[in-house]
Amino acid sequence: MNTLFNNQAKVYKEKNKNRGRLLIKCPDQPGIVAHISKFLFQHQANIIESSQYSTDHEGGNFFMRIEFECPELPQKFGQMKESFINVAQDFEMEWKLQQNSELKRTAIFVSKQLHCLREILLEWQNGDMMMEIPLVISNHLEAKEIVESLGIPFYHIPASKENREEVETKQLQLLEEYNIDVVILARYMQILTSRFVSAQANKIINIHHSFLPAFVGAKPYDRAYARGVKIIGATSHYVTNDLDEGPIIEQDISRVDHRDEVEDLKRKGASIERSVLARAVKWHLEDRVIVYGNKTVVF
Amino acid sequence: MNTLFNNQAKVYKEKNKNRGRLLIKCPDQPGIVAHISKFLFQHQANIIESSQYSTDHEGGNFFMRIEFECPELPQKFGQMKESFINVAQDFEMEWKLQQNSELKRTAIFVSKQLHCLREILLEWQNGDMMMEIPLVISNHLEAKEIVESLGIPFYHIPASKENREEVETKQLQLLEEYNIDVVILARYMQILTSRFVSAQANKIINIHHSFLPAFVGAKPYDRAYARGVKIIGATSHYVTNDLDEGPIIEQDISRVDHRDEVEDLKRKGASIERSVLARAVKWHLEDRVIVYGNKTVVF
Amino acid sequence: MNTLFNNQAKVYKEKNKNRGRLLIKCPDQPGIVAHISKFLFQHQANIIESSQYSTDHEGGNFFMRIEFECPELPQKFGQMKESFINVAQDFEMEWKLQQNSELKRTAIFVSKQLHCLREILLEWQNGDMMMEIPLVISNHLEAKEIVESLGIPFYHIPASKENREEVETKQLQLLEEYNIDVVILARYMQILTSRFVSAQANKIINIHHSFLPAFVGAKPYDRAYARGVKIIGATSHYVTNDLDEGPIIEQDISRVDHRDEVEDLKRKGASIERSVLARAVKWHLEDRVIVYGNKTVVF
Amino acid sequence: MNTLFNNQAKVYKEKNKNRGRLLIKCPDQPGIVAHISKFLFQHQANIIESSQYSTDHEGGNFFMRIEFECPELPQKFGQMKESFINVAQDFEMEWKLQQNSELKRTAIFVSKQLHCLREILLEWQNGDMMMEIPLVISNHLEAKEIVESLGIPFYHIPASKENREEVETKQLQLLEEYNIDVVILARYMQILTSRFVSAQANKIINIHHSFLPAFVGAKPYDRAYARGVKIIGATSHYVTNDLDEGPIIEQDISRVDHRDEVEDLKRKGASIERSVLARAVKWHLEDRVIVYGNKTVVF
The missing domain is CATH 3.40.50.170 (Formyl transferase, N-terminal domain)
Known part of the structure; x- marks a missing residue:
């Protein structure tokens, strides 16, 4: 039994209990960032780290990764996921919403x-x-x-x-x-x-x-x-x-x-x-x- | 007279005539990205590259750099600058809006x-x-x-x-x-x-x-x-x-x-x-x- | 008991049983390399790797490291060391003669x-x-x-x-x-x-x-x-x-x-x-x- | 006319007037270094930098590059080259003896x-x-x-x-x-x-x-x-x-x-x-x- 890792994991999970990640891939078009940031704002999620990239060729894809902190994330997570489905459909997104604490x-x-x-x-x-x-x-x-x-x-x-x-x-x-x-x-x-x-x-x-x-x-x-x-x-x-x-x-x-x-x-x-x-x-x-x-x- | 540079500059300016950059520094708080991306969206500006960073200490600062492409930027630029003043005031931003073509x-x-x-x-x-x-x-x-x-x-x-x-x-x-x-x-x-x-x-x-x-x-x-x-x-x-x-x-x-x-x-x-x-x-x-x-x- | 290391060490020692290293530090003067290489040649030692460096300031020092292969090194090693003393004295060397197999x-x-x-x-x-x-x-x-x-x-x-x-x-x-x-x-x-x-x-x-x-x-x-x-x-x-x-x-x-x-x-x-x-x-x-x-x- | 380079070259040549380089490639065998260093010693050449390498496969080749300083090199150079021919023949060397000052x-x-x-x-x-x-x-x-x-x-x-x-x-x-x-x-x-x-x-x-x-x-x-x-x-x-x-x-x-x-x-x-x-x-x-x-x- 690896007590060393288990101790580290406990500290990590506590520290990350309210942290989540959103990953997105979709056809590029104006307004994506505006909608996503509005969505996060409405859920009291504060953006910690955000990266995005868009290709202006090969069909024009848009990629994004956002790490956010959100009070009481574990309690809200299910509902957040649910309500993101609408945003995702509008922009034909492949997406993933993840809690950092889930290893x-x-x-x-x-x-x-x-x-x-x-x-x-x-x-x-x-x-x-x-x-x-x-x-x-x-x-x-x-x-x-x-x-x-x-x-x-x-x-x-x-x-x-x-x-x-x-x-x-x-x-x-x-x-x-x-x-x-x-x-x-x-x-x-x-x-x-x-x-x-x-x-x-x-x-x-x-x-x-x-x-x-x-x-x-x-x-x-x-x-x-x-x-x-x-x-x-x-x-x-x-x-x-x-x-x-x-x-x-x-x-x-x-x-x-x-x-x-x-x-x-x-x-x-x-x-x-x-x-x-x-x-x-x-x-x-x-x-x-x-x-x-x-x-x-x-x- | 440096014809070599002048030729390169001409190509660069033509290629960048509709490109601009927005730089921001302000106290961190929820909603900044949402407001900025809404602002750009309203001006038909498509985000090409976007980077942000926030410190969760030393007072909590937020930094952002956005590069965007916007049809007829030279004609619209003055008015964009004007209308950004409101966004900037709400968030106490130090900011800079720049056309790429201005060397x-x-x-x-x-x-x-x-x-x-x-x-x-x-x-x-x-x-x-x-x-x-x-x-x-x-x-x-x-x-x-x-x-x-x-x-x-x-x-x-x-x-x-x-x-x-x-x-x-x-x-x-x-x-x-x-x-x-x-x-x-x-x-x-x-x-x-x-x-x-x-x-x-x-x-x-x-x-x-x-x-x-x-x-x-x-x-x-x-x-x-x-x-x-x-x-x-x-x-x-x-x-x-x-x-x-x-x-x-x-x-x-x-x-x-x-x-x-x-x-x-x-x-x-x-x-x-x-x-x-x-x-x-x-x-x-x-x-x-x-x-x-x-x-x-x-x- | 670490069997893994012991196996590696056995292979290493067998492979290096006839290998040795000579390290030298002395005042720089003409003829050092000539004398050392003659010494090694006389002991049937073939040079595998040789590096040297001399400063042309701070008093002019000479540094050398030679790795050599020599048939039946373990049997000859004591006598080699003995006979190097003369070379070393002539050039006021600090030196070290070492068998690779001694860890x-x-x-x-x-x-x-x-x-x-x-x-x-x-x-x-x-x-x-x-x-x-x-x-x-x-x-x-x-x-x-x-x-x-x-x-x-x-x-x-x-x-x-x-x-x-x-x-x-x-x-x-x-x-x-x-x-x-x-x-x-x-x-x-x-x-x-x-x-x-x-x-x-x-x-x-x-x-x-x-x-x-x-x-x-x-x-x-x-x-x-x-x-x-x-x-x-x-x-x-x-x-x-x-x-x-x-x-x-x-x-x-x-x-x-x-x-x-x-x-x-x-x-x-x-x-x-x-x-x-x-x-x-x-x-x-x-x-x-x-x-x-x-x-x-x-x- | 490039006066800048010419000035640099003059300084370089003066500084290197007594410096030379010896390059060697030959079948590996004991005694090569001993003979070369003896040769240089006999011509009052002091070794400044020396590198060698030998392959213990592919036929066993020996490679060497020596940079040396030698009083009155320009006057002695022709005779040095002449007398190295003997050493070179004994070991079947491909070789090159060069004055640093010759660009x-x-x-x-x-x-x-x-x-x-x-x-x-x-x-x-x-x-x-x-x-x-x-x-x-x-x-x-x-x-x-x-x-x-x-x-x-x-x-x-x-x-x-x-x-x-x-x-x-x-x-x-x-x-x-x-x-x-x-x-x-x-x-x-x-x-x-x-x-x-x-x-x-x-x-x-x-x-x-x-x-x-x-x-x-x-x-x-x-x-x-x-x-x-x-x-x-x-x-x-x-x-x-x-x-x-x-x-x-x-x-x-x-x-x-x-x-x-x-x-x-x-x-x-x-x-x-x-x-x-x-x-x-x-x-x-x-x-x-x-x-x-x-x-x-x-x-």
Whole structure:
């Protein structure tokens, strides 16, 4: 049982009990902001943070994220949601109204390499990554000890090309059973089928160990070494049916030089993978990422 | 005569003829955004970019910058300004409504070292720094040739501790005569009196060749070398009466190591100074910087 | 018992059994490199990596670090050391000849905040920080669980201004008893006396949570917030008797903006502190850092 | 006539009159460093800076760059070169012995976009890029004014797919006539034939406006925009017969976000292109780059 995280979560929830978030995506037209801010004003919600973006091409979309503070939010929340439906219909909005205090439920998938898993658990224990982790799933046993030592259920589901369908059926059952909102692929070295991906659209976050679109696919560090690049990178993205082609959430890089062998690239890369994945997950948890087409808006 | 810049400016003005910017600073209270967005909506102004920030301490201030597009803005602008006065009064706003096509008028002050001046002129010629440069003032002659070759009047006003008052009187006359909005100190190595500074509050942008508040004052590279730092920096800030203590607009850094002598620090530092000052100036020109207390909000 | 680290260490030691390092510091004069490379050649040592630096001021010092591979190094090592004494005397060298396979013995000091400790333990378990950790010392109990879960002895020694001498006596006894080479202050929030520091010259590595020399002393993030800086930083340095004035090993920074409250600076800063301390410790473990005056050469 | 550069060059040459550089590439074997340092010692050359690297794979190559100071170098230089032939033969070296005071002769090729040309001329005027620029060649007229204002001959050679051979014949004649050592493609938007490239192996430095190997070929910013990357980059490399596949000298990146349109990527990218090309050129001018296979060692 992780008392450390539980204490942090209690503090967080108390501090955020009256905080909420509104996310919006709709065709751009005059008057959107005026209507939304009027709506919030009428519900005594004070805007804490507000970001918006509109494309003046590709059909003209409007995106917005508002974080607000509102006295007695838990009591009012149901009714707010209800009454926003009218605003939303007028502007053909896709939208989401969320209480900050409701933590997302996350399943972490991992294989043999543990650096990304460890980073996430470290941030989580520090109270810097606010989410529930009801379970960890792995096709190997390396992570079992550390996961169970934190009181998190660990499921060992060996996977290969042959049993992929059967494995995914088990995994999907677990995701449903544990009521999971987000899947984090923390260097889970298995390709997912389109059945699995479609069931979790924009809910699976992967870390790819290269600076996409350079080195799509297997062994990116070996190929970076062969090409003689002076900078390596990592990319966190939502998983789609096209391998390493999903909407990019975050990327970062590290300098390397002629002295770095493939092993050095892997070691330096591991450090970038850790932090890029952690940032992408945090932004997702705080509902800062909106997907449109094959891109993301990160507020 | 600089035909290159003139061509770029023509394109820019045509493209921005219907674009405007609204800047606001006021005590925070519910309803501000609702009223502003209603105001813009009523004037057929479509919001292109909007940023806001509120402090929930230090008295609770609200800051906002909106960029909008509005059909026939030049014809409507006077009336818009007029009618915003009411909104502004209700919320005790400090505010500014600006047409993008009106370029700020800038005076550059420089001494012997020309790298910052050259960077600004380079960005300006490329059309990446939209401003008028009616004059350059220097206490030395090094910059004369390059400035005049671009058709910009160059004023040589030798300065020293002894004649400071007289020099500043001349400078202030020139600023008035040329109707100057912004003064850029592009490594102008003279201290300004409080008379000069007060006359141009939040209008003088300086570049200091260190990572403030480290190495306030003279010879920062020599002192950075003596301390054995592994990173050097530069800071662009508004000038106040306290030396190197004004509101910081932008900072950046560069790695150095034990092999770097003072001369190397100066050379590497010059490259950071150039880009930090250029960014700060651009943000100021686009009305992205709001000063509050001794800090800046950069939208 | 940490089986994970033990396995990594076994692989490392086997791979490095014939590898050694030579570090040198002496007055600069012609012929040094010629003599050293002749010495290595005579002992069948092949140079793998070599770095050198000479100052042409401050008396003219010469610094060198060579990593070499040498068949049957363990058998030859004693005799090599013996025969290097002559070369060293001719050039008045301070020097160190080291087998890579001999791991340094490290004591970690920590208080309530665990992010730096966790980072070090994470890197250590991954096999990316090759050292023994015979003990952890803390003036609080927060770290006890994680430390003991890895099979590392944990010593709880409450400390305050009043009992400083007594506390340090205990600590020094432990350092001697466990035969410690390096002390890592992983956010250990106590000031050490000059007695303690002098006993461990250039062996205590601290992480300071600011970009030195900015914000020397207490509460750097609060002061950075008050100053309105746009970049925060962290500095790892050897501890000397002057608070936060010791030779800097490594620094790094992170961008912040007007939206970041003190709490945000602390959170972002924690991430830099972690990586800066980890890099500094690694370089020290690999004998890449040579102190001269109040500076470091990092090879 | 560029008096500014001429003054800087005079100072540089005087300061470097006794400085030289030795570059070496050979099969790795014991004793190389011992022989080279003995050679330098015998010629009273004091080592100022020394870097070496050896690959323990791909055949085992050894690379070295030494910068040295030697009394009366100009008088001794011919004889030093002569007597190094013996050392070189024993170890099958490719080598180069160079006096720092001999400046390389550079031809800049440019098309319509001038930011890279301007950066180079700015660094050159500041005395931070030590080279002669006997001529600039362009297929357009945009650069004519600025080039000629600095007293540099400007050759306008319109180029298209149709007249490529004829154009390159003229260019090659000019390179020969002006005795050119290095060709800088400062955004020269024409593909060179293998005849041209082969005649200047490892002497043509290009800047590609993407983070290679991502976005090889045309319109990289448009493709980066379409892919929704969060970081863009630029790459400087030697030109080979495979488009954008030559040995990489330097790369750098810049963060972008969802608000950046293609035009913004181009503007931000221009700033990286400038600095990446400038660094690559400087390193080449100082003989810091050694090509092996399709990679570079940068000392």
